[in-house]
Amino acid sequence: MSSSTITTKSLITEAVTQSATMTRLLKSYVCGDWYEGTGRRNQLFNPTTEEVIGEATTGGLDYAAALDYARNVGGAALRKMTFAQRGEMLAAMASAIHEHRDELLDLATESCGNTRGDAKFDVDGATGTLAAYAKMAKGLGDAKFLLDGENIRISRSPRYVGRHVMLPRKGVAIHINAFNFPAWGFAEKAAVALLAGMPVITKPATATAVLAERIVEILVNSDVMPAGAFSFVAGSAGDMLDHVTGQDVIAFTGSAATGAIIRGGAAVIKNSVRVNVEADSLNAAVLGPDVKVESPTWDLFMRDVHTDMTQKVGQKCTAIRRVFVPADKIDAVREELSQTLQSTRVGNPAIRLVRVGPLASKAQLDDVQAGIQKLAEVAEIVSGEVGPGELYDLPSGKGYFQQPVLLQANEPEKAGVVHEHEVFGPVATLMPYNGEASEAARLVCLGGGGLVASVYTDNRDFASDCMVEMAPAHGRLTFGSKKVAEHAYGPGMVLPQLVHGGPGRAGAGEELGGIRGMSLYMQRTAIQGDEPMLAKLFEDGTTAG
Numbered sequence: 367m368s369s370s371t372i373t374t375k376s377l378i379t380e381a382v383t384q385s386a387t388m389t390r391l392l393k394s395y396v397c398g399d400w401y402e403g404t405g406r407r408n409q410l411f412n413p414t415t416e417e418v419i420g421e422a423t424t425g426g427l428d429y430a431a432a433l434d435y436a437r438n439v440g441g442a443a444l445r446k447m448t449f450a451q452r453g454e455m456l457a458a459m460a461s462a463i464h465e466h467r468d469e470l471l472d473l474a475t476e477s478c479g480n481t482r483g484d485a486k487f488d489v490d491g492a493t494g495t496l497a498a499y500a501k502m503a504k505g506l507g508d509a510k511f512l513l514d515g516e517n518i519r520i521s522r523s524p525r526y527v528g529r530h531v532m533l534p535r536k537g538v539a540i541h542i543n544a545f546n547f548p549a550w551g552f553a554e555k556a557a558v559a560l561l562a563g564m565p566v567i568t569k570p571a572t573a574t575a576v577l578a579e580r581i582v583e584i585l586v587n588s589d590v591m592p593a594g595a596f597s598f599v600a601g602s603a604g605d606m607l608d609h610v611t612g613q614d615v616i617a618f619t620g621s622a623a624t625g626a627i628i629r630g631g632a633a634v635i636k637n638s639v640r641v642n643v644e645a646d647s648l649n650a651a652v653l654g655p656d657v658k659v660e661s662p663t664w665d666l667f668m669r670d671v672h673t674d675m676t677q678k679v680g681q682k683c684t685a686i687r688r689v690f691v692p693a694d695k696i697d698a699v700r701e702e703l704s705q706t707l708q709s710t711r712v713g714n715p716a717i718r719l720v721r722v723g724p725l726a727s728k729a730q731l732d733d734v735q736a737g738i739q740k741l742a743e744v745a746e747i748v749s750g751e752v753g754p755g756e757l758y759d760l761p762s763g764k765g766y767f768q769q770p771v772l773l774q775a776n777e778p779e780k781a782g783v784v785h786e787h788e789v790f791g792p793v794a795t796l797m798p799y800n801g802e803a804s805e806a807a808r809l810v811c812l813g814g815g816g817l818v819a820s821v822y823t824d825n826r827d828f829a830s831d832c833m834v835e836m837a838p839a840h841g842r843l844t845f846g847s848k849k850v851a852e853h854a855y856g857p858g859m860v861l862p863q864l865v866h867g868g869p870g871r872a873g874a875g876e877e878l879g880g881i882r883g884m885s886l887y888m889q890r891t892a893i894q895g896d897e898p899m900l901a902k903l904f905e906d907g908t909t910a911g
Contacts, residue, residue: 392600413479424601440565440594453503458590460496477576479724491550509908528894534563537613545571562887645873648813654823655801680792693798704749713758737789745775807835815870841868
């Protein structure tokens with residue numbers, strides 16, 4: 367039976383049957399073994415049917431022991447490996463995950479509500495990032511650490527020199543990930559840390575941890591990592607952050623509020639623990655005044671806005687939330703985008719014709735719908751409404767569905783909440799500007815710092831002015847034009863070669879970026895002394911790039 371012929375009754379009946387007999391108790395993988403937590407369990411739900419599909423708890427887990435094991439066993443093993451050997455490990459991890467691709471795509475639909483396309487975006491993003499860093503490792507060869515720059519003469523004697531080196535920190539990389547990308551989110555952090563030579567403890571968001579746990583199970587069974595190099599926590603982080611040291615690194619993706627709590631932890635402050643945060647982001651798209659209706663650049667702009675509103679149900683940290691359009695074109699944009707959104711199917715994610723599935727959890731649904739109502743206080747809803755709308759191949763009343771909603775705020779400067787509150791779902795707000803680059807940049811920067819902003823123009827002067835004014839407030843700028851319309855990845859696509867992060871509201875963090883991303887997990891140290899002696903010390907190092 368093809369997926370397009372699956373009936374609603376069979377889907378729900380199958381889910382109920384599996385829920386009754388196959389509810390999965392998620393386990394943590396620490397100290398080289400699987401650990402089944404004790405005490406109260408958190409239930410995990412299929413967001414399409416609302417049936418229980420798993421339970422998770424970390425009660426009784428000894429986090430101090432888990433961290434020590436990772437530092438002392440995993441860290442020691444990784445530091446003995448060359449970059450090339452670490453790269454081979456990453457390549458083996460990617461291959462192991464890819465071998466189970468179809469199973470993982472199905473599990474992403476069941477546990478995360480992903481459509482097939484959304485599931486591929488997550489799972490293939492994970493294997494792609496691991497493979498990309500495996501390839502980078504080949505260029506670093508048999509070295510074990512990085513040399514930063516050349517020798518610097520620091521006295522009258524040519525023999526007395528200094529140079530900077532970067533060696534892996536002797537702690538553990540603690541990765542706390544968001545619910546929206548349980549596969550890619552773990553992989554993009556782990557690939558960089560493991561290549562740098564630091565062991566990893568990864569903690570996914572509990573609501574979508576079923577997929578993450580299965581991936582870890584695949585990796586453990588494949589025996590592709592040295593003991594202690596990788597650990598997994600299924601459930602609450604408990605008191606884990608009370609046991610961090612000055613050699614550890616914390617990388618967090620999630621809300622700014624939680625990021626602030628992590629940064630403010632007593633042990634984090636006392637031990638000056640390095641913390642990287644990727645938080646809220648009110649990403650913006652700007653249509654240039656030169657772009658004509660139905661031109662290649664116009665079509666690229668419309669496609670990217672629609673994709674970011676609907677892909678992963680808008681549950682992407684890089685999704686476009688604010689859309690700035692020259693005032694004389696806003697009616698045309700609103701009409702075309704509204705028509706496209708209204709023809710986008712929402713419903714059963716197992717059906718290939720469906721573009722938008724459910725949000726990840728009931729809590730997420732409540733937050734998104736409350737956020738739409740908050741935005742509606744300063745903007746008019748011009749397409750969609752609060753609620754699921756008509757669902758394709760599903761009865762109403764079940765699942766965490768919200769149809770795409772487009773709003774319009776005609777006075778951007780008076781629409782403060784639009785620039786202050788991110789609605790993490792299929793929601794965006796249209797706003798007019800006067801066609802000047804300086805005005806567009808000023809309005810975009812009201813967002814207080816973002817992960818990415820995108821500008822659509824074929825006018826290089828307009829693009830240049832936008833770059834100068836907008837780059838300081840963003841981790842990434844992407845320019846769409848007719849020259850790249852057929853090749854461009856949308857602004858929502860995070861690439862391992864480019865940095866991911868942003869200032870201000872976005873958390874002030876920076877991840878990925880190719881080899882430069884490894885600096886988060888390495889200590890840069892100035893070494894000075896006799897030049898021949900330093901040459902001997904640096905034999906196991908390599909200069910990146």
